Every structure is written in C-alpha cells, then in structure tokens.
C-alpha cells in the first residue's frame with residue numbers, strides 16, 4: 001500500500017511514520033513543510049527504502065497514488081498555533097480540503113486528526129463524542145478549535161456528498177518522545193524546567209485538569225481505527241487516557257521522577273484555557289476491539305524524561 005502522512009515530521013506524525021514503516025510491503029510518504037515539524041524526528045527513517053520525505057505544505061495540491069491518508073498536519077500547541085492564527089485555520093481547513101480531494105480522486109481512505117479542543121471549555125464531563133462542545137468562536141484558541149471543527153464537517157460532507165471514505169479521531173492531550181522542547185506544552189515545559197533546575201511555570205492556580213495519553217497508546221488506536229474498525233464506522237471517536245490530573249499533580253509527578261528541586265511559580269492563566277478535560281473512551285473500546293491506553297502517567301513520564309534528558313544534554 002502507498003500511505004501518505006501529512007504532518008509526518010511532527011510529534012504525532014513522526015511516531016506514526018515510525019510504526020508504519022515497519023511493514024515493508026507499505027511505502028510511506030511523509031509530507032511536512034517543517035513549520036512546526038522537525039527533520040530530526042524522522043532522521044532515522046530517511047534512509048529506509050520504503051520511506052519518502054516530501055517537504056511540502058499540505059495546502060499545496062499534490063498528485064500521488066495513495067491507498068491511505070493520515071491527515072495530521074497542523075500546528076498543535078497553543079503557542080505554536082497562536083503564532084499565526086490565520087496560518088493555523090488555513091492549514092486545518094484548506095489542508096483537509098486538499099486531502100479530501102486527493103482521497104476523492106484516488107479512492108483512498110482519509111483518517112483525519114481532530115482534537116478534544118472541539119469540545120472547547122466543556123460543560124459535560126467526561127467528554128463523550130455526542131457532546132457538541134462549548135467553544136468561543138472569536139477567542140485566541142478559536143483558530144485551532146474552529147479550524148478543526150470545520151475540518152470535521154468537511155470530512156463528513158465529503159463522505160455524504162461524494163462517498164469519500166473518511167475516519168475522524170479526536171485526540172486528547174498526548175505526550176512522549178519527539179515532542180518539540182520549545183512548543184510550550186505543559187508536559188514538555190515542566191520536564192525541561194525540572195531538568196534544568198528552573199522554576200516550574202504553573203498557569204492560573206494549577207487546578208485545571210487534563211487527561212494525558214502516552215503517544216504509543218494513541219498510535220495503536222489510530223492504527224486500529226484505520227485498519228481494523230468497521231468500514232462504516234467513521235467516528236468521530238475519542239482517543240485519550242481517561243486518567244484526569246490537575247497541573248499541580250502533574251508538576252509534583254515531574255519533580256518526583258526527575259528528582260529536581262525546582263520551585264513552582266504561578267503565572268497568569270491564558271485566555272479561554274479549558275477548566276476540565278477528561279476523555280470518555282467507551283466508544284473507542286467498543287469499536288476498536290477493546291483498545292485502551294496501557295501506559296499510565298508515571299510510566300509514560302519516565303520514558304518522556306529519558307527522551308528530554310538526551311535533548312537537553314543531561
């Protein structure tokens with residue numbers, strides 16, 4: 001099979017490519033404009049005969065014979081997607097349009113990477129797929145949230161109007177190797193600060209929650225969604241770890257696992273920061289043959305700390 005992964009040099013895309021190249025019968029095309037993706041994430045794949053890197057923007061038309069498309073391209077950490085909000089919206093919307101057109105032309109199945117951000121600052125807890133969300137359409141997170149919501153609606157419209165084969169996943173906070181140390185996400189920030197002995201920057205009172213999923217668990221869920229779920233199961237399906245932690249609890253765990261004596265400092269809470277988030281994964285368990293996360297936060301943090309130690313040279 002020919003498989004296209006957009007955003008293939010990013011955190012999630014590169015982990016997915018590393019999994020997909022293991023099947024020598026498949027050829028993996030990794031498309032990335034390196035806006036937030038990083039060449040070092042795919043360095044060890046570049047010499048493989050079944051891997052091709054295409055430095056290109058997902059918004060540019062592409063003519064490629066493909067059987068499967070994973071559309072992961074989009075800046076995803078709040079500082080990265082807020083740097084140029086218009087680029088973020090355009091990447092989500094024009095990017096998925098371009099990939100849907102390619103799927104329409106080739107008959108490929110398109111698996112689109114959506115996000116728990118479509119739920120906004122949720123009033124329903126934990127978040128189930130049938131919840132329609134509570135999203136600010138004009139705030140600083142809107143470029144990402146509304147861009148991803150529009151991308152979902154385009155996927156379903158292409159399916160209804162043109163019969164394009166689609167699958168949509170909603171990804172909750174994910175962490176692990178190949179995260180960009182500078183992308184400003186909480187897990188990478190806390191670990192790097194702890195390793196360097198710098199203050200741990202807790203935004204707000206630190207009582208807001210997230211569910212944190214280790215990247216290998218997500219990749220397994222994505223693979224199952226594309227390859228073994230029923231053809232008529234389109235999603236959207238949540239992929240996340242239902243464990244729920246406050247940022248203060250996360251900071252404590254990072255300090256414990258790094259042995260760091262960094263102090264916590266409290267900084268202003270960014271606008272529209274969701275108060276609570278927790279994945280309901282009943283649907284994924286049912287449709288993805290019992291899929292559920294295997295790696296809990298303590299174990300995942302250990303693995304991620306080992307990765308960041310190499311990066312910050314400790």
Ligand code: UDP
Nearest residue numbers: 078184185186187189201202203208247273
């Ligand atoms: N956060 C924090 N300190 C940091 C970075 C983030 O306390 O250095 C908080 C942020 O305000 C949010 C949570 O951690 O409540 C998760 O932030 P992240 O940017 O990782 O992802 P989000 O889920 O907000 O997209």
